[in-house]
Amino acid sequence: MDKSEILNLVKNKIQQKIQTFTSLIEETRASSNDTKSSMGDKYETGREMLQQEINNLQRHLNETLLQQNKISKISAEPCTKVQNGALVKTNKGLFYVSVSVGEIVLDGKKIMTVSEESPLVKAMFGMKVDEQFSINTIQQVIEEII
CATH class of the missing domain: 1.10.287 (Helix Hairpins)
Known part of the structure; x- marks a missing residue:
């Protein structure tokens, strides 16, 4: 993507x-x-x-x-951890860490834009692939970071 x-x-x-x-x-x-x-x-x-x-x-x-x-100020460069500009795939969905403008669709895939101030990003910020985090008692696994 x-x-x-x-x-x-x-x-x-x-x-x-x-x-x-x-x-x-x-x-x-x-x-x-x-x-x-x-x-x-x-x-x-x-x-x-x-x-x-x-x-x-x-x-x-x-x-x-x-x-x-x-x-x-956000770059399209690849990321190795969850940070601003990272596209994060978890077992629950695709998230683009940038600013929150809602859902966008690209190539038929739904991507949720989230700001670094959101509880979701705060829970996973700095994490790498295969790490787990919990938000609202829902366990998620980071499957891929682009």
């Missing part, structure tokens, strides 16, 4: 999220500017709700930009 393809899929997914959040922020700001009323309190409440939504979207955008920064 080609890790550079996986890395590109993750980068593309992050880029799509950035574009989505950016356009949602722009749309929400535009609707905020269009809200004109002489209703007093109702007008202020509506504007405040829109502002809260903008703040929420901005927070998500900032988190996604941090993910983009982290993923830009």
